[in-house]
Structure formats: C-alpha cells, structure tokens
Amino acid sequence: MSQKVNAVIAGGKGAPVRIETIIVPDPGPGEAVVAVQACGVCHTDLHYREGGINDDFPFLLGHEAAGVVESVGEGVTEVAPGDFVILNWRAVCGRCRSCLRGRPWYCFNTHNATQKMTLDNGTELSPALGIGAFAEKTLVAAGQCTKVDPAASPAAAGLLGCGVMAGLGAAINTGGVSRGDSVAVIGCGGVGGAAIAGSRLAGAAKIIAVDVDDRKLEGARRLGATHTVDSRSIDAVAAIRDLTGGFGADVVIDAVGRPETYKQAFHARDLAGTVVLVGVPTPEMTLELPLLDVFGRGGALKSSWYGDCLPSRDFPTLIDLYLQGRLDLDAFVSETIGLEDVEEAFARMHRGEVLRSVVVFP
Missing domain, CATH: 3.90.180.10 (Medium-chain alcohol dehydrogenases, catalytic domain)
Known part of the structure; x- marks a missing residue:
C-alpha cells in the first residue's frame, strides 16, 4: 500500500x-x-x-x-x-x-x-x-x-x-595515491576535503591543500593536509613545486572544475604525474593547452566519475575504517x-x- x-x-x-x-x-x-x-x-x-x-x-x-x-x-x-x-x-x-x-x-x-x-x-x-x-x-x-x-x-x-565518496575515490581509486606520494588538492570544500582524507588514508607523505578561503584551509589541515597554500596571494603552481623539490606533485586533484584550476593542476604535477578532475565543469567551459606539453609531460589526465567507486566494494570497507577510527x-x-x-x-x-x-x- x-x-x-x-x-x-x-x-x-x-x-x-x-x-x-x-x-x-x-x-x-x-x-x-x-x-x-x-x-x-x-x-x-x-x-x-x-x-x-x-x-x-x-x-x-x-x-x-x-x-x-x-x-x-x-x-x-x-x-x-x-x-x-x-x-x-x-x-x-x-x-x-x-x-x-x-x-x-x-x-x-x-x-x-x-x-x-x-x-x-x-x-x-x-x-x-x-x-x-x-x-x-x-x-x-x-x-x-x-x-x-x-x-x-x-x-x-x-x-x-555522493560528495565524500567522490573525493575519497578521486584520490584512492582514480588517482591511485599510494604510500610516499606527494599530492596536491585544489579546492578544499567537501569533495576536496575528502580527497585530502583519502590521500592521508592511502599513506601519502605530503598533502598540499590549495584554496582561497582560510576556513577551508584550516579544515584541510584537520583532515590531513601537511601544507596549505592560499592562492589569493601565492602562485599555486609555484608553491606546489617549491614544496615538492621543484618537481611538482605526483598526483594533483582539481576539486573545483574550472579551466583555470585545471591548468594549475596540469602544470603543478611532476613529469609522468597524474591529474584528476573531480570538480564538475559547467557546459560552456572550454580548455586550451599546448598539445606538445600534454605529450611531453607524459603521465595521465583523468576524470573521476563518482570517485570511480563500486558501492558494494567501497562503502562497507570505508564504514569499517570509520568504525576503527581510521577515517x-x-x-x-x-x-x-x-x-x-x-x-x-x-x-x-x-x-x-x-x-x-x-x-x-x-
């Protein structure tokens, strides 16, 4: 009835x-x-x-x-x-x-x-x-x-x-973050914050949070960021490179989804590094990058659908980690x-x- x-x-x-x-x-x-x-x-x-x-x-x-x-x-x-x-x-x-x-x-x-x-x-x-x-x-x-x-x-x-799985999955499933990696996350709202937590869970050695809001940067530290970058006053790409020995991060996650933040992510990654787009663009947005740079830098440019999650696999595991106090x-x-x-x-x-x-x- x-x-x-x-x-x-x-x-x-x-x-x-x-x-x-x-x-x-x-x-x-x-x-x-x-x-x-x-x-x-x-x-x-x-x-x-x-x-x-x-x-x-x-x-x-x-x-x-x-x-x-x-x-x-x-x-x-x-x-x-x-x-x-x-x-x-x-x-x-x-x-x-x-x-x-x-x-x-x-x-x-x-x-x-x-x-x-x-x-x-x-x-x-x-x-x-x-x-x-x-x-x-x-x-x-x-x-x-x-x-x-x-x-x-x-x-x-x-x-x-939705949001927390999207961020966790962008780091762990799509980005393949693993022990010792350096990770940069651009945009530290709910999805970006979850990407930070996921990177920490995966054992990343350096997690760099980038945002324009002091409250979000403070929250990023609580979730596991080792460094924060206020991109209102600092060039985010230069800062990420400085924090990674001049090389760039192994994985850069764009949790904003705008052409300007994607370009930051692209240029802030190490050679053969990975860019993950998890922020959702709007239909009118377009992106222009030198094709030679796409070829010459190698690595991977990925989009993350729902954190590339399989709910039947990921949800029970993450809940178990939560109940253990690890997430x-x-x-x-x-x-x-x-x-x-x-x-x-x-x-x-x-x-x-x-x-x-x-x-x-x-």
Missing part, C-alpha cells in the same frame, strides 16, 4: 524549496522502500533547484543518504527489510560492456526505480540523482542500496553516497538540521560556511 510522507520539493527554477506531502508507492520488482535516517545537503541539490541539471521540475531533492530498508519488491535478494544501507546513484546493471569486462564502476547502464513518486495531486516527481532522500521515505532501485554496519552514524555514513567521517558533518532548514542550509553552503549540513530524521 502506498504511503504519504513529508519531503522537500523544488517546484521551479530558483524558487525556494518547500515541504510537501508526497506519495511513495509500494516497491515493484527490483525496487526497495527505504526509511531515510539522514541526508546531506549537497551542491548538486542546489544545482537541481537552480535548473542547472535539467528542467524536469518538480524535483524531489536529496541524495546523500543512509537509512533502513522497509520493504522490497519481487526478485530482490541483495538487501532485506531491516538492513541499514547507504544509498547510491549508480546501481550497476551487470550486463553492459563495462560490467562484462570486470569494470562495473564504469557501468554504462546504471538504473533507478521504475515507478515514480508523486505529489498528492498525482504530479510525477523527478528524484535528485534517482534517489530523492529529503523525504521520510523514498523509493529506489534495490541496487542503489548498499548494506553496511549499522553501528555507523547515519549522518556520517550517508555522506559516502573521520564525522569531521564532514558541520551541523544537523531538520527538513524545514534545507533552504537556509543552501545559503550557508553557498557562503562556504559548512562542509555539510545534514538533515536528520527523528
């Missing part, structure tokens, strides 16, 4: 979000209903509200979430009612050419729930990243649920569903809020005052 719950809706481009009653249907084949316990406020949700993703309004916002499976549909075997899960937005298909080649983290046919959640009047909702978790309950594909240790704090665990996910939770506070949380995020505000459900 379908259920009525409260949820945060973006009704039109740039309009303030509002809380409305939505209808969550019973799960169909391959689907699950999850009682959401916590959901982070991510920049992607703000992009949806501003029409920066597409114009399929109204949107059901929220996607960095953890909760408990309430019910499952026919054929679901990977999770069961009562399981504590982190939601992800890339449920792999297991059948596409990438999955069949043993690279499911690049799955080209990820999927979401087939049924639609609706407003009370029957209007279909577009759930953010196929999740829609600023809601007391949400309907997802069962493959979007990854079972983890229930001892984890939902507020911290849910952040692995401080709690450090990313700046504040906990209610559903009614999401609009103000967007404003605080835009002002750079928080790493993550997290909606916590009673």
